[in-house]
Amino acid sequence: MVVNGIHHVTAIAGRADRNLDFYTRTLGLRLVKKTVNFDDPGTYHLYYGDETGQPGTILTFFPWDHAAPGRLGVGETQEIVFCVPEGAIGFWSHRLIEKGVPHDSLVKRFGETVLAFRDPDGLRLAFVARAGDDLLPGRATSEIPAEHAIxxxxSVSLLLEEAEATAAILTDVLGFREVAREESLIRFVCDANFGRIIDLRAVGGFLKPRVGAGSVHHVAFRAADDAQQAVLVRKLAENHGIAATEQKDRNYFRSVYFREPGHVLFEIATDAPGFAVDEAPEDLGQALRLPPFLESRREEIEGRLPDLG
Known part of the structure; x- marks a missing residue:
């Protein structure tokens, strides 16, 4: 089975408790996994998404309390955009005002209404009203009705020096196709339900990024399983001369990483085994989950992690 689209996006945050409050309370996403950065277990790795943690809904964070602010630059993800139903933009405009969330005026982009805003660390986010999303289930909270929920x-947008080589990776390897151009933006679409759009913005000699709180660390694309991932890795090497890393087991998916030609870090992540592999679906995100190789250090790790409140 061939699947396409965004699997997840991972960003860097400051305080973990503030990050948790914003994404679960202000935006109404579910905390679907509470674990640690496998490469730096002194910090959390928090996963937010829909009720079951479907690929295409997952935004994850590495939060460090004293992370310096990042600076957007060329070779970086510029913006992460959420789908909401067509009638929900008014609700979210009022909610962002009510919660004191910095946001921009409504604009049109490729004929769609876009409401851009920032999280507490300055991460660039937006809502887009998309026809048909009112027919899909939303996750209700005490303050966010299901009919308005994310x-x-x-989509995600990438800020690049030039777009052609990145476009070749998207179309030849990752299953996207170019569908439209508008000013400096080039839009690519695949057949996924969510995470189906990548926008490339070519800006020439822009500043290089400074990675920090509010920066996107990487964008992960879907592979159904190990076999499809291997096909994509082989095509990447044979057709574009780019070698991916060895496969890494992230417990909930298996990953390879590479720098695409525009210098953005890409990941290819398997859909399997999913977030219910180590806890029941109704319990997702409640307990700190550790991979087997860190379980013997649980007491030490829990003692170092900040309180989430």
């Missing part, structure tokens, strides 16, 4: 990713 459904999943609409």
């Amino acid at each position: 459904r999943g990713f609409h």
Whole structure:
């Protein structure tokens, strides 16, 4: 089975408790996994998404309390965009005002209404009203009715020196196709339900990024399983001369990583085994989950992690 689209996006945050409050309370996403950065277990790795943690809905964070602010630059993800139903933009405009969330005026982009805003660390986010999303289930909270809830990713946009080589990776390897151009943006679409759009913005001699709180660390694309991932890795090497890393087991998916030609870090992540592999679906995100190789250090790790409140 061939699947396409965004699997998840991972960003860097400051305080973990503030990050948790914003994404679960202000935006109404579910905390679907509370674990640690496998390469730096002194910090959390928090996963937010829909009720079951479907690929295409997952935004994850590495939060460090004293992370310096990042600076957007060329060779970086510029914006993460969520899908909401067509009638929900008014609700979210009022909610962002009510919660004191910095946001921009409504604009049109490729004929769609876009409401851009920032999280507490300055991460660039947006809502897009998409036809048909009112027919899909939303996750209700005490303050966010299901009919207005975030459904999943609409798109991510990448800020690049030039777009052609990155476009070749998207179309030849990752299953996207170019569908439209508008000013400096080039839009690519695949057949996924969520996470189906990548926008490339070519800006020439822009500043290089400074990675920090509010920066996107990487964008992960879907592979159904190990076999499909291997096909994509082989095509990447044979057709584009780019070698991916060895496969890494992230417990909930298996991953390879590479720098695409525009220098953005890409990941290819398997859909399997999913977030219910180590806890029941109704219990997702409640307990700190550790991979087997860190379980013997649980007491030490729990003692170092900040309180989430």
